[in-house]
Amino acid sequence: MDESQLQDVLKRIYARGQISRAGLAQELDLAPSYISLIARELLASGSVCESGMAPSRGGRPGRLLQINPQLAHLIGVDIGTVNCRVLVTDFLGQILAFQTFRSQALKGPGPLLGLIHREIEGYRRTFPSIRAIGVAQSGVIERVTGTLLFWPKVRGWQDVPLKALLEREHGLPTIVEDSARTMAVAEQAFGQGQGLQNFVHVMVGTGLGATLFVGGELYIGSSGLAGELGHTTIDENGPLCSCGNRGCLEVYSSGWAIIHRVRTALTDGVTSTLAPALEEHPGELSLEMIVEAGKSGDRLSQTVLSEAAAHLGTALAGMVNVLNPEKIILGGPLPRVAGDTFLDPLLYFLRARAFQRSVSATQVVISQLDEKASALGVVVMLARELLGKLAGPKSPPPPRGGIPAIP
């Protein structure tokens, strides 16, 4: 049996969730009898199972095929600037366990990696069939080696070989991906990107990044660096950005920028209802506090939030003109916390500046996924990668540390 066809079938079943043999034959343009043969082999190997009945078209209804959720358990780790999240899922992304804790990333890699190792070890005792680890990280990643090259705004994390460190500690295959991208992949798999061909996901958290999907596929660019929306220039003479450029969008519209601008204004003596709280707890200014103050009529918070939204709306107008997407999904902490307070001014500037026919075809929505999205997305990427290595019983056994068929 042709192994590449076997994998095509596996990938199609995974992408569709559930599909009948007749559906597979039609979509892959293969003979129904050949599909039946492949299905028998995949069922025998345990990588696929039957679930539910396909709607009858007159003849005998067929059973639907799906990837066996028990094929393996997977771990997703999202290393954020503020919080670190670790979750365990089955092979289809059903969350079985979840843990979040403070990253305290400024203390350097040692303490945080120690905590992550301990969480993983604990989960492996509970779920012995964990077969691989996916890491989502908000810094700049070298994907092939899984090295964190640098982490903007977080000192002490240059050239950290995350993949190598985790593989050595746990003996499991590990991938490391950009967390803005993994969040977008979760949106495509489980959120408002399902079934779309051309859409953009914009993550607004401490940083700001876009992920592009073209023809239903993730577009990463020739060097894997597509989507650096946060580092497009809004003002050539603007403030210095952590990337070395001046006037980047991230300096105006990211969560970090909003907190920084409010803090600077308060230090300069600008009147605000936030001033007493900040005097009491100088380190505790958060996006939630600024959004709440804005809703209660605080002028400083309202101005900073609406200016951030206006700049992002202008930048997205350029993106709509270039890409003409079906949808823009706004994810990450800022849209989640601020909601319409942020969306309304953003839409005003987007519609005012984009090509009218293009923008009227673009829906702009706020993601409904929660803080687990980045860790969940890297698990989806892990499952897709492992599926490519899976094969039936006649194929050679997977490499050591690879994914054996679960008995």
Ligand SMILES: [Zn+2]
């Ligand atoms: Zn920049």
